[in-house]
Every structure is written in structure tokens, then in C-alpha cells.
Amino acid sequence: MKIIIVGCGKIGTTIIANLVSEGHDVVGIDSDPAVISNLTDLYDVMCVCGNGVDCDVLAEADVDKCELFVSVTGSDEFNMLSCYLAGKMGAKNTIARIRNPEYNDKSLGFMRNELELSDSINPEQLCAREIYNILKFPGAVGIETFSARKFELLEIRLKPDSPFDGTSLAELRRKFQAKFLVCAVERDGVAIIPDGSFVLRGGDRIGITATPSELSKLLRETGLLQKKTRSVMILGASTTAFYLAKRLIDAGISVKVIEISRERCEEFSRKLPSVTVICGDGASAELLMEEGIDSADAFVSMTGLAEQNILISCLAASRNVPSVITKINRSELISMAEKMGLESIISTKKIVGDLITGYARALQNSIGSSVETLYKLMDGSVEALEFSVQSDFEYTNIPLKDMKLRKNILIAGIIRGNTPIIPAGSDIILPGDKVVVFASGTRLSVLSDIMA
Amino acid sequence: MNYKMVFGTVGTIMRIEALLMLVPLITALIYREAGTAVAFGITVAAAFIFSLLLSYLCRTKNQTIYAKDGFAIVSLAWIILSAVGALPFVISGDITSYADAFFETASGFTTTGASILRDVESMSYGCLMWRSFTHWVGGMGVLVFVMAFIPNLADRSIHIMRAEVPGPVVGKLVPRIRDTAKVLYIIYAAMTAVQVVLLLVGGNTLFDSIVHSLGTAGTGGFGIKGDSLAGYSAYTQWVTAIFMLMFGINFNLYYLILMRKAKSAVRSTDLWTYIGIGGVSIILITANLRGLYPTLSETVRHAVFQVASIITTTGYSTVDFNLWPGFSKAVLLILMFIGGCAGSTAGGLKISRVVILFKTIVREVKQTISPRSVSVINYEGKELEKRTVSAVAVYFALYIFCILAVFLVISFEPFDLETNFSVAVSCFNNIGPAFGAAGPMASYADYSAFSKVFLAFAMLFGRLEIFPMLIFFNPRTWASSQR
Structure with missing residues (x-):
């Protein structure tokens, strides 16, 4: 094209x-x-x-x-x-x-x-939305929604003492009554699409899909996530920070913004009076302590300098701030930052890139069952795609367990009308459904690509 | 330096060459030349096995190549191509010495068309076909061929294309390099096919038509007769002359015409300068030659053919222009330097470089007269970057130095000054015939083995436009650490 x-x-x-x-x-x-x-x-x-x-x-x-x-x-x-x-x-x-x-x-x-x-x-707004979604589930590495919030995909790193450690996925589903699927696991830098016999270990980075209500139920029961975010400290009063602060304020979360330029501080506080705006150098540890970094629930580092963001995020992580989000716009620094232990990394470029790629794939197949949403996780090695099923899809009405799918493909969710379904082996796909598919190592552009 | 990628790509090139050798192999089988067929069979098998081994040893995930890797790949590929391509000649016994065979193959791939054969007519059909086929492959570029037909090349393969395709600026016709390479080869093959048909219509045998068309398309010039095209009909000579001129035009223009943008193609400065230089040369030579041939039409035909052959750096001939008056020979010698358009299969300095150099000189003169005047150099309706302008000037200086160096080295040979100088110019610009003892009806057979190998490298330097080979032979390119 x-x-x-x-x-x-x-x-x-x-x-x-x-x-x-x-x-x-x-x-x-x-x-x-x-x-x-x-x-x-x-x-x-x-x-x-x-x-x-x-x-x-x-x-x-x-x-x-x-x-x-x-x-x-x-x-x-x-x-x-x-x-x-x-x-x-x-x-x-x-x-x-x-x-x-x-x-x-x-x-x-x-x-x-x-x-x-x-x-x-609007890259800044997209970026702010993504950060906001992560803050909604403190401790999550990343989050994406499908089909107007019918499904949520949560990326999370298991702690070494996690209740999931040592359990297979089949056991996990029996143990917790909530309906969810573990769709992707990254262990030692390799991403896989797991099956029921896969045994989780502490330190794994996993992707979970569930409906929003089931997801919060699961998180509550397992204690995977920390308490709700009530206060956020933002470094850098950029446009993205403005969009983010606006969303956070609307959700009743208190926001403190630190910015070095007085002019921008004033402009920010003029636009959003309910935000606490601090004029000072965010790179100074002294200032961060004084402004209460130790008591913040979340710390978002989004100055224009990626290197500065990384280092200050490391500082915040060392002060045990529950969730630390780092904005990095230079792709070569992202893997370095991950090596330094930073988990939640946001890159505007990546968000926009994913969006346009998804758009192009959808255009390419305007006829047939086309891609509606594309989201890349585990550093791009796994893709989560949402397809709408057209009547020409040949494999409708076949139970999933009888469908011969290609390797490393998982059907993670079906949305029928307004009802989200976490599929089991007996479920079928009908025309008009929306289907969320996980794939690693292959590029899907139409739904029939999943068949072997 | 990404050694694995460099040698792995060279492995691929060898495999491609093995496949290309199937063409002469089949030709030899058709003409029932057992010895030649066996020679090609052995070479194909050996090259194939060796290339598989090379590709296996050099498999790598890191496909990143930088400009210097691109240059190294192209230089090494061309040297290996010539070295391997020379084997069938030696094995079949058509050429006895390896130095001779290497010269002949390098001359083929670089589309020079200079031959060491005293008696071309005694060669086997298989070997004749291979000689001419190397012209066709070398004309458009072997790596361009690889890019067109091998999927999943690395992102940065533009470095390879830039090193192989001649001209000051290398542009793409379509966004993807693979499609660009394909478009080029399709235009190239189609034009060659048209010429084959036209030659067949003129009553030539199929073999002669194919061999001459391959030599014309690549602007190579290997003939299959001792007197090149002199013995063929006037029709054949006219068709060949016109096609030589057509293959000397930038292929981008043909693409533009195909895309129904003929207007912008017709506006090309490059094209009109090419036509202008060619036309003026033809008129000057015709005027100079009057009385030498019985009719005016014959005079014009010889003038057109020789000018077309030399400006496009092909090297076919219909007469022994060695016997022409000094003025006509001078015009031809100057044409040898100029060459065809960039983006064509022709060699030489290229028309666009000549125009840019000329414009630079005009600007320099203007600036000396009024030192504060500011002007930019436009070419094809676009402002040229300063870097491109200075790169052209540097290239010109380097080009002259190289020709002088070649001239100096081969001057040890016991030939006169005219022969040695014209040979240096002719080989470096990939033309083929020169003046004096190496004229169009003679051969390079009397040069020593050392000079032959040296001239073969001169041809490779000239075909790849110096820099790739210069970088390949620079030890710093291969140094493991930054120094």
C-alpha cells in the first residue's frame, strides 16, 4: 500500500x-x-x-x-x-x-x-491517556482497552513472592473464580503465548485480559496490585503533562507538577488552578524530598530529556514510590532503562507508531475481517489485535478447540453484541463478533490469518 | 565492519553467478560442445557448493550494514564474480592462461569489451555466450539484480545500490528498493528483447542477434567476429547504433515515459546535453571523413556508429577508426572521457558530471569577476547540495589521477605513447577498443600478464566509480578498532 x-x-x-x-x-x-x-x-x-x-x-x-x-x-x-x-x-x-x-x-x-x-x-493526548490508564492500575506496566472498554489488557510484572508463582495456568483458573486469560508471558527476554500447562514463575512479565469488573475483582483477590493511586507527582509541565493532570484532577486524584520555567508554571496554573505547581529544578533530590516524593503514590517523569527522566525515575524507585512512569522518546534508551529496573516506560513515538500501523493494516483489508485495534506488548514482540468478524469468515460456528490455529496464536476474547466472553474450548465465533487475538512472531492482517 | 554480512552476501552473489552460468551451459549443450558444457558444469557445481558453505559459515542475525560495508560488499562481489567467471574459459581450454581469462571476464562484467583473443571466431558458442552474457548482467549491476529477486534485504541496502549504480546522485524510482531494481531490470530486459527481434528481422541468426543485443544492452562490446560488426548489413549496424544510444540514456527517463510523464522526461538537461554532444560529434566527424568512403550515407553511418559506440562506452566498430584522420580520433578520445548518462549502463565520467563541472566553472569565473555575487548550481530543475557539487569536483580529480596512474604503470609495455594512453583511457572508462596497437581490429593479447591483471582492476575501478574499490583496498576499512 x-x-x-x-x-x-x-x-x-x-x-x-x-x-x-x-x-x-x-x-x-x-x-x-x-x-x-x-x-x-x-x-x-x-x-x-x-x-x-x-x-x-x-x-x-x-x-x-x-x-x-x-x-x-x-x-x-x-x-x-x-x-x-x-x-x-x-x-x-x-x-x-x-x-x-x-x-x-x-x-x-x-x-x-x-x-x-x-x-x-494528538500524540500528547494519546500519551497522557496511556499514562492515566497505567495509574488507574498502580503497579501495572501497561494497559490497553479493546472494544470501547469491554476488555482490558493488563501488562504486569510478577513479584518473586507472587501468589501466582509456581502455579500452572490451568490451576490458576480453577483457584481464582474470576474469568481471565493469561495471554502472553515474557521470561528472560523471550516472549511466548502460553497454554494451560504453562507454569508461572516470579519475575515473569505477563499480559492478562479480562473484562474491567473481573479484572478489578481478580486484582483485589490476588493482591497483585497496590492500593489505589491518590496522589501523583509529575515532573515537567509539558502539553502531555497538562492533558494528564486534567484527567487526574477530573478523577479526583491530587496532582503536583514540578517545572523549572516560571513562565510555564504560571501558564499551567492558570489553566488548571487545582493543580499544585512547584517552580524548581526537578533534578534536585533535595527539592523532591521537600515536596514529598516519599508519600506520593505515583511519580511520572516527563521532562524533555530522556536521560534526566531515567535517572530521576531511578531515584523515585529507590525511595519506594509504588508506581514510577518514565517518558522516554529515544528508542535506544528504552532497553537501557529497562535494564536499570524501570518497568513502566512510555514513548509517544511508539504509541503513534502503533496507531498508524494499525490504521494501515485495517485499510489494507477494508474488505474481510479487518484489524480494529492493534497494540504491541512485551517490547513489540507480541501483538494484540482486535478484529471484527464479517460474514465471509469461513470458520464461524466451529468450537475453538476444534479449530486448527497456527502456533503462537491465542484467541483471548470474543465480544458478542455488548457481552464480552472470555473464551473456553467450547465457544464459537459468529459473524458480527469482535475477536481479540494474541500473536507472537507473526503479522496478522485478516482474521483468517490465524488458521493453520 | 560486519564481516559475516559482507561474506554472506558474497556467498549469495556466487550462487547467483552459478545460476547465471546455466545460460552458457545450455547454449553449449544446444551446440553439442561437450568440453565447454563440462567446463561450465564443473564451475557451476563448485561455485554452488562453495557459496552454500560460505552462506552457512556466515549466517548472522545482525543484518545491519553501513556505507563502508556496502562498498566492501560490492567491490568484493565484483572481484569474485570476475575470478569465478574466468574459470570456465580456462577449464574448457578456450583461453589457456588464467590472467587472460580474468582479463576477459572482468572486461565482460565491467562492460568494457576489451579482448585478449586474437582469433574470436575459434571460440566455442558456450564461451561466446558467456562473454556476452556477462555484459548484460554487469551493465545493470549484479547486486541490483540480487536486490530485485531476493526478498528480505536489510533496510540499509541503499548503501549497496549506491555503490554499484554509477552517477553523482542515486535516486529511487519507487519507494522500495526491491521494486526499483525490478522496474530497472524489466525495462532493461524488454529493450533487449526488442533489439533481438529487430536484428532477427534483419536476417541475422538467432545466436548473433542475442549475442549482439546482450553486448549492446550492457554497452559492453564483445564481438564474435575479428572485425566486430564490420561484416554485417547496414540495417544491422543502424539498429545496433540506435540501440547503443538508447542504452546510454538514463533509465529513469524510460520509467517516466512509462508512467505517462513524458513531459518531464523530455525536459531533462541530461538528455539534451547527451543528444547535443552526440550530434555535434557526428557532424564534425562526418565533415572530417568526407571522401574517405564512396557514398555520403556510408560516411554518415560509420560516423554515427562509431560515435554511438564510443559515447556509450560500448566499443563495437564497423570500420577500423584507427585509420581515421587525427581530428576524428581526437573527437572520439574526448567522447571516451565523457561517457553516457548517469543511471544508464554506460561508463565514463557521465554527462551529468560534465554539466555540473561546467556550471561550477562558470560560477567560479563569475565569482572572480564580482566576488560578492551569490549563486547556486541548479541541475534538472533542482538546487544541488553543496556537498554534491564538491563531490563531483573531487571525483573528477580522482578520476584524472587514476587514469594517469594506469597510464604510467602500463607504459612499461613496449608500445607507443598513443597506444598506452588510449588503452588507459579506454579500460578505465569501460570502452574496449583504443588506438594504435590496441585498435578496434586488434586485441590486447600482446600485453604482459601483469598488465592484463592490472588493467582488469582498472576496469573494475572505473565501473564501480573508484570509491568502492578505493575503500575496499584501504586497510582502515578492515581495521577492527577505530583509529
Whole structure:
């Protein structure tokens, strides 16, 4: 599929890297020749050097033949104009990055309609939502929802003394009455899709799916998670921090933001008066102690410097803050941070990259049972995908235990109408269902790909 | 340096070469040449087994390659290709000395077309086919071929393409390198097929048509007769001349025409400069040659053919241009330096470099007259980066130094200055015939074994545009630590 990306900065490059590895024909547009030459060295893409709102440049990139046009430059207005032009010139789907909080939901909807955008993405808001979801389940490494909250996927690291240690998955389901599935396990850096005989060990990183109510029941009964988050300390008053603080305040959680620039502190407190804004250097341990890092339930480090975020997160972890979230925007640092013991790592690039990849996969198969949601877990080695089942799916009405699935594939959930089902061997798939599938080592783009 | 990746890729290349050798093997079988068929059979088997071994020993998960790895892969691949490709000649006994066979194969792959054979007509059909087939493969590039047909290449394979495809700037036609390589090869194969058909229509035998088309497409120039194309009909000569000129044009333009963007193809500076230089040369030579041949049409045909052959660095000939007046020979010698368009199968300095150098000179003069004037160099409607402009200038200097070095080394041979200089120019620019004792109707047979191997490397340097080989032979490339 032909895809054009305008703006090849950090986010643009991540999107390009993802799409190229998915096998799409990608064309990048950027006005900086240095960026262009670096990009063509690293990835198998074609690049056009020029202004993304220049019709000649768009024509050179063959915009009339592209299926998906994504504009992710730093300027919202530029992105809107670029997408509008591309749409007029024949691009079939357009996505613009629009992130200014002043374009609120109402005006954004109007603009999206008028500019004929297929979608708009706000990386900062997506990032804030992801952090918020993690904070809702303190102790979780990551969390994702499927089918408008019918299913939740929780990624969690088992403690060495966890009640799950030494139990097989089959026993586990008998022991706890809650309906849930362990869908993916990462042990010693290798991710697997486990079956019933798999025995969990302390230190494993596992992915659990369940309905939200069952999930909280399970967590309560097993004591997997700590107490509810009541206070959060945020380092860095960025736009993401603003979106996050807003969500937290709305949920009744107290928020303290530490920021070095007085100007930004003032602006932040003007917008969100109920947040405690501290003007000071967050890198100073003294200041963090004084502001009560020891009593915070969660600590979110999201300054512009990834290195600083990592080190301060280590400090917070050493002060026994229950959940520590680190925002890292340089992918090469993420594995280093994980080696240093940081678990909850958020990267805006990754979130946006996953989103666009999922979008592209769904477009590729607009006919047939297509991908609705794509989420990567265990550092991208396992994918969780949500498909909607169309009537042309051949394997309806067959009990799951009789279906010959490929290796490393697990059907983790079925949503029929409004009812979520955690499937057992006797369950069947019907047309109109939504199905959540876990896969490791394979790329699925249509539901029938799961069959052997 | 990612040694495993470098040698693993070389293993793949050997396997591809083994497959390519099936073409002459089949030819030899058709013509019932048992000795030649066995020679190719042995080489195919040996190359295949060795390549499997190499690929097995060098299997690796780390597929990352950087620019220097790309250069090393390409240089090593081309040297190995020539070394292995020379074996059937020696085994079958068609060429007795290995140095000669290496020269002949390198000359084939680099599309030079310089031959050490005194008596081409006594060669077996299988060997003749292999000689011409190396032109066809070498013309567009072996690694480009590999990229087109082997899936799952590493992300950074652009480094390989850049090292192999000649020209100052290497662009892609379509986003994916694999598709780009495919498009190039499809255009290339289609044009070759058209030429084969046209030659067949002209009453040539199938073998002659195929061999000459392969040599034309790769702008190589191995003939199968002692006097090259002199003995063929005027029709055959015209068709070959026109196709030589067509293969000297940037292939991107053909793609643009296919994509119905003929307008932007016609606007190309490269194309018009190429046509202009070719046209002026033809007029000058025709004027200079008047009276030498009985009719004007024959004079024009010889002028067109020789100009087409030299500017595209092919090296076919219809007359012994060694006997032409000095002025015509001077024009041809200058054309040897210029060469065809970038992105074609032709060698030489390339038209685009000549234009850029010329524009740089004009700017320099302007700046000397009014020192504060500011101007940028545009090419094909786009501003050229400063780096590209300076890279072209550096390349030109290096190119001249290399030719001079080759000239100096082969001057030990007992030939006159004209012969040695034109041989250096001809080999380095992948043309083939030179002047004097190495003229179009003569051969390189009298050069010493050392000079032959040296000239073979000169051809490889010229084909890969110097830098890949220079980097390959630089010990720092292979040093394990940063120094």
C-alpha cells in the first residue's frame, strides 16, 4: 500500500520505520535535505525534499496514488492544509497531527469534517491517556482497552513472592473464580503465548485480559496490585503533562507538577488552578524530598530529556514510590532503562507508531475481517489485535478447540453484541463478533490469518 | 565492519553467478560442445557448493550494514564474480592462461569489451555466450539484480545500490528498493528483447542477434567476429547504433515515459546535453571523413556508429577508426572521457558530471569577476547540495589521477605513447577498443600478464566509480578498532 508521511521528525521517522517493516511503499516528505538523506540511508523509503503544502512536491510524491497520507510536522495548521491539499489531489485517507489544546473537541470535529480528514492524532493526548490508564492500575506496566472498554489488557510484572508463582495456568483458573486469560508471558527476554500447562514463575512479565469488573475483582483477590493511586507527582509541565493532570484532577486524584520555567508554571496554573505547581529544578533530590516524593503514590517523569527522566525515575524507585512512569522518546534508551529496573516506560513515538500501523493494516483489508485495534506488548514482540468478524469468515460456528490455529496464536476474547466472553474450548465465533487475538512472531492482517 | 554480512552476501552473489552460468551451459549443450558444457558444469557445481558453505559459515542475525560495508560488499562481489567467471574459459581450454581469462571476464562484467583473443571466431558458442552474457548482467549491476529477486534485504541496502549504480546522485524510482531494481531490470530486459527481434528481422541468426543485443544492452562490446560488426548489413549496424544510444540514456527517463510523464522526461538537461554532444560529434566527424568512403550515407553511418559506440562506452566498430584522420580520433578520445548518462549502463565520467563541472566553472569565473555575487548550481530543475557539487569536483580529480596512474604503470609495455594512453583511457572508462596497437581490429593479447591483471582492476575501478574499490583496498576499512 502506498503511504506518504509529511514531516520526518521523531514521530514521522518512527511511523516510517514501522510502516516499512510492514512492507508498505512509503514516501517521506521533509524540507530538510539532511533529514532526507539520513532517512534514505536508514530505511527503504523514497523521500522528496520540499514543502509539504507545495502542490508540485505533493505531485512528485505521487499523492494521487496514495492510500494513506499522514502529516505529522510540528505545526497543526500546516498539517491541516497539507492533508486538505492531499485529499483534494486524490489521497484516499488523510490523517493530520493536531495537538494544540486550544482546538478542543468541538472545533476539532468541525474542522475534521470540513477538511475531510479521515482522522486526527494528538500524540500528547494519546500519551497522557496511556499514562492515566497505567495509574488507574498502580503497579501495572501497561494497559490497553479493546472494544470501547469491554476488555482490558493488563501488562504486569510478577513479584518473586507472587501468589501466582509456581502455579500452572490451568490451576490458576480453577483457584481464582474470576474469568481471565493469561495471554502472553515474557521470561528472560523471550516472549511466548502460553497454554494451560504453562507454569508461572516470579519475575515473569505477563499480559492478562479480562473484562474491567473481573479484572478489578481478580486484582483485589490476588493482591497483585497496590492500593489505589491518590496522589501523583509529575515532573515537567509539558502539553502531555497538562492533558494528564486534567484527567487526574477530573478523577479526583491530587496532582503536583514540578517545572523549572516560571513562565510555564504560571501558564499551567492558570489553566488548571487545582493543580499544585512547584517552580524548581526537578533534578534536585533535595527539592523532591521537600515536596514529598516519599508519600506520593505515583511519580511520572516527563521532562524533555530522556536521560534526566531515567535517572530521576531511578531515584523515585529507590525511595519506594509504588508506581514510577518514565517518558522516554529515544528508542535506544528504552532497553537501557529497562535494564536499570524501570518497568513502566512510555514513548509517544511508539504509541503513534502503533496507531498508524494499525490504521494501515485495517485499510489494507477494508474488505474481510479487518484489524480494529492493534497494540504491541512485551517490547513489540507480541501483538494484540482486535478484529471484527464479517460474514465471509469461513470458520464461524466451529468450537475453538476444534479449530486448527497456527502456533503462537491465542484467541483471548470474543465480544458478542455488548457481552464480552472470555473464551473456553467450547465457544464459537459468529459473524458480527469482535475477536481479540494474541500473536507472537507473526503479522496478522485478516482474521483468517490465524488458521493453520 | 560486519564481516559475516559482507561474506554472506558474497556467498549469495556466487550462487547467483552459478545460476547465471546455466545460460552458457545450455547454449553449449544446444551446440553439442561437450568440453565447454563440462567446463561450465564443473564451475557451476563448485561455485554452488562453495557459496552454500560460505552462506552457512556466515549466517548472522545482525543484518545491519553501513556505507563502508556496502562498498566492501560490492567491490568484493565484483572481484569474485570476475575470478569465478574466468574459470570456465580456462577449464574448457578456450583461453589457456588464467590472467587472460580474468582479463576477459572482468572486461565482460565491467562492460568494457576489451579482448585478449586474437582469433574470436575459434571460440566455442558456450564461451561466446558467456562473454556476452556477462555484459548484460554487469551493465545493470549484479547486486541490483540480487536486490530485485531476493526478498528480505536489510533496510540499509541503499548503501549497496549506491555503490554499484554509477552517477553523482542515486535516486529511487519507487519507494522500495526491491521494486526499483525490478522496474530497472524489466525495462532493461524488454529493450533487449526488442533489439533481438529487430536484428532477427534483419536476417541475422538467432545466436548473433542475442549475442549482439546482450553486448549492446550492457554497452559492453564483445564481438564474435575479428572485425566486430564490420561484416554485417547496414540495417544491422543502424539498429545496433540506435540501440547503443538508447542504452546510454538514463533509465529513469524510460520509467517516466512509462508512467505517462513524458513531459518531464523530455525536459531533462541530461538528455539534451547527451543528444547535443552526440550530434555535434557526428557532424564534425562526418565533415572530417568526407571522401574517405564512396557514398555520403556510408560516411554518415560509420560516423554515427562509431560515435554511438564510443559515447556509450560500448566499443563495437564497423570500420577500423584507427585509420581515421587525427581530428576524428581526437573527437572520439574526448567522447571516451565523457561517457553516457548517469543511471544508464554506460561508463565514463557521465554527462551529468560534465554539466555540473561546467556550471561550477562558470560560477567560479563569475565569482572572480564580482566576488560578492551569490549563486547556486541548479541541475534538472533542482538546487544541488553543496556537498554534491564538491563531490563531483573531487571525483573528477580522482578520476584524472587514476587514469594517469594506469597510464604510467602500463607504459612499461613496449608500445607507443598513443597506444598506452588510449588503452588507459579506454579500460578505465569501460570502452574496449583504443588506438594504435590496441585498435578496434586488434586485441590486447600482446600485453604482459601483469598488465592484463592490472588493467582488469582498472576496469573494475572505473565501473564501480573508484570509491568502492578505493575503500575496499584501504586497510582502515578492515581495521577492527577505530583509529
